[in-house]
Amino acid sequence: MKRTLISALVAGCVGLASFAAAAGTVVVNGSTTVLPAMQKISETFMAKHKDIQVSLSGGGSGHGIKSLMDKTTDVAMASRDMKPAEVENVKKNGGEAVRFTVAVDAIVPIVHPNNKVKDLSMQQIRDIYAGRITNWKDVGGADARITVVSRDSSSGTFETWEELVMKGERVQQRALLQASNGAVLQTVAKNPNAIGYVGLGYITKDIKGLTISGKAASAETALSREWPLARDLYLFTNGQPKGDTKTLIDYALSPEGQVSVKEVGFVPVPAKK
Incomplete structure (x- = not known):
C-alpha cells in the first residue's frame, strides 16, 4: 500500500464516524487493518450506487464490535473473530451476529x-x-x-x-x-x-x-496458510443484512469488490463454488 493511501485513510476517518445510519447511509466502523480494503470498496461502491453513502471510521476491532452490540453501526470491521461473550451479548439484546470473510x-x-x-x-x-x-x-x-x-x-x-x-x-x-x-x-x-x-x-x-x-x-x-501469521478479515452485521447494508456487503464479496481488496494489498477471498 502506498503512503498516500494511508494518509488519505487517516484524514478520511476524521469526522466520518456516525452513531446512527440516516436513510441512504451505511455506517461501517472498526478495525484499522480492514479499513484500507473497505475504504477502496466504499469508493467504488459509491461511484456505482450514487444514492447510498458509506460513513466509514476506524477505532479498532473491539470498538467496531462494541458498536455493533450497541446497534450504533450497521457493519463492524474486525481482524479477529467475535468472542463467545460478544456473540452472547448480541443475542441478549435480541440480535444475531452474522459474519462475512472479506479478505485474507x-x-x-x-x-x-x-x-x-x-x-x-x-x-x-x-x-x-x-x-x-x-x-x-x-x-x-x-x-x-x-x-x-x-x-x-x-x-x-x-x-x-x-x-x-x-x-x-x-x-x-x-x-x-x-x-x-x-x-x-x-x-x-x-x-x-x-x-x-x-x-x-x-x-x-x-x-x-x-x-x-x-x-x-x-x-x-x-x-x-504456509505463512504462520495468516488470518481472515471479517465484516459483521447484527442480523442478516438488509436494504443498503446488504447491497454493500454483497458488493464487498463480489468479484468487483474483491478487486479492491487485491488493489490495497490484501488477499481476495476465493469465490465459493
Whole structure:
C-alpha cells in the first residue's frame, strides 16, 4: 500500500464516524487493518450506487464490535473473530451476529530498512516481545537495544498476535503501544532499532518486512496458510443484512469488490463454488 493511501485513510476517518445510519447511509466502523480494503470498496461502491453513502471510521476491532452490540453501526470491521461473550451479548439484546470473510491477511513483523536482520524464528520473535531478548546482537543484528512496538489491546491484530505468537505469554510492559497499523509503521520507520508488526497491505519501502524461518509473507503463502501469521478479515452485521447494508456487503464479496481488496494489498477471498 502506498503512503498516500494511508494518509488519505487517516484524514478520511476524521469526522466520518456516525452513531446512527440516516436513510441512504451505511455506517461501517472498526478495525484499522480492514479499513484500507473497505475504504477502496466504499469508493467504488459509491461511484456505482450514487444514492447510498458509506460513513466509514476506524477505532479498532473491539470498538467496531462494541458498536455493533450497541446497534450504533450497521457493519463492524474486525481482524479477529467475535468472542463467545460478544456473540452472547448480541443475542441478549435480541440480535444475531452474522459474519462475512472479506479478505485474507498476513501479519508481518517489520523493522527499519537499515536493520541488517532479515529473518527471525517464531521463538525469537516471542522472546523479543516477552522481553527475554533485548539486544539486536543476540539475533544477528547491531549491538543496540530493541525497541518493541505493539498494537494496543483494543486491536484485533494485537489479539491475533497474542494468540499466534505469544502463545499465552504477555507482551512486555516496555512495549510502545500504538492505536493503528499506520502508527506502528510510522514509529518503526523513524526508529532504526524498532520492531513492530502490521498487516500485509501496510508494507511500504519505509519499513522492511521480516521473513519467518525463511518463509516470506505473500498473497500465496497467506492463502495457503504456509505463512504462520495468516488470518481472515471479517465484516459483521447484527442480523442478516438488509436494504443498503446488504447491497454493500454483497458488493464487498463480489468479484468487483474483491478487486479492491487485491488493489490495497490484501488477499481476495476465493469465490465459493
